[in-house]
Amino acid sequence: MLDLENFFNEVRNIVDLKLDRLVPLGITEPLRLYEAIRWSLFGEGKRFRPALVIAAGREFGAPDEKLVHTAAAVEMIHTYSLIHDDLPAMDDDDLRRGRATAHKKFDVATAILAGDALQAMAFGTIAGDESLDQRMRLRLILELSMAAGQMVAGQQLDLEAEGKKVELDEVEQIHKGKTGALITFSVRAGGIIAEVSERDLLMLTNFGKRLGLLFQITDDILDVTSTSETLGKTAGKDIASRKATYPEAVGLAGARSLAKRISAEAYNELGPICREDSMLHDICNFVATRNS
Numbered sequence: 001m002l003d004l005e006n007f008f009n010e011v012r013n014i015v016d017l018k019l020d021r022l023v024p025l026g027i028t029e030p031l032r033l034y035e036a037i038r039w040s041l042f043g044e045g046k047r048f049r050p051a052l053v054i055a056a057g058r059e060f061g062a063p064d065e066k067l068v069h070t071a072a073a074v075e076m077i078h079t080y081s082l083i084h085d086d087l088p089a090m091d092d093d094d095l096r097r098g099r100a101t102a103h104k105k106f107d108v109a110t111a112i113l114a115g116d117a118l119q120a121m122a123f124g125t126i127a128g129d130e131s132l133d134q135r136m137r138l139r140l141i142l143e144l145s146m147a148a149g150q151m152v153a154g155q156q157l158d159l160e161a162e163g164k165k166v167e168l169d170e171v172e173q174i175h176k177g178k179t180g181a182l183i184t185f186s187v188r189a190g191g192i193i194a195e196v197s198e199r200d201l202l203m204l205t206n207f208g209k210r211l212g213l214l215f216q217i218t219d220d221i222l223d224v225t226s227t228s229e230t231l232g233k234t235a236g237k238d239i240a241s242r243k244a245t246y247p248e249a250v251g252l253a254g255a256r257s258l259a260k261r262i263s264a265e266a267y268n269e270l271g272p273i274c275r276e277d278s279m280l281h282d283i284c285n286f287v288a289t290r291n292s
């Protein structure tokens, strides 16, 4: 586990350095906008999606300098989605990444604009990545735009399902988009940058899809079993907002056994393409057993 911890620390250092260079300082005009962006980006986020880009890319031989812009870009999209998800018109939350949400610390209009700006910056970051040739940049931009669109569609379905009785397949449909699309993109992006074969990319994609669902199941379980202090965001929110969750659809024990099954399926996808002790295996294990 120490290796994984070291890896996440390393990713944080590399990606945060890049984000720090890419995002205008909080002394740039308009001050309030860039302060809000930095406030949201540099909270206690796990940098999970950048870690996937880097782990998948390294596993297939891509150098870090070709991975880090895309890793930063996916974190920008993810952070924009968190800012917008926390707004009063959506989840109306006041705690994120261990501190006040952007609209609480600043104001609603600034939070909306901070999310908008981050989304634009993400695509600009890949477009301006001179370590990749232009075809590769275009492919990554296209894939990231599709994943971001699927995430938004998943969010819409999630809002529409609030307060309704949902079946397992509906919960899965919501989370394939809302949570799974960016996670799948992150794994694929590492493979694409490493120029893996179509067969390997397909297996990486299947792994990413299983991992995305697993991430959401454990997120739903933690919402019921953990505390706001441990999570750095409001616990118990799903039940309070009558959200479509795995424990709601199949019960807590059902969600735990589903997590075991999906984690085994994710492992199976890695079998033919990765070393047995790869970082992707460790990440999968981390997601299955995480407590924050």
Ligand code: GRG
Pocket: 044, 045, 046, 047, 048, 049, 078, 080, 081, 082, 084, 085, 090, 097, 151, 152, 155, 178, 179, 215, 216, 219
């Ligand atoms: C508003 C367009 C739009 C989309 C919102 C990401 C999202 C879609 C909603 C967040 C709400 C939520 C709790 C989703 C479940 C899983 C998830 C994406 C959790 C947050 O990701 P982490 O745990 O967060 O990786 P950190 O802060 O560690 O980066």
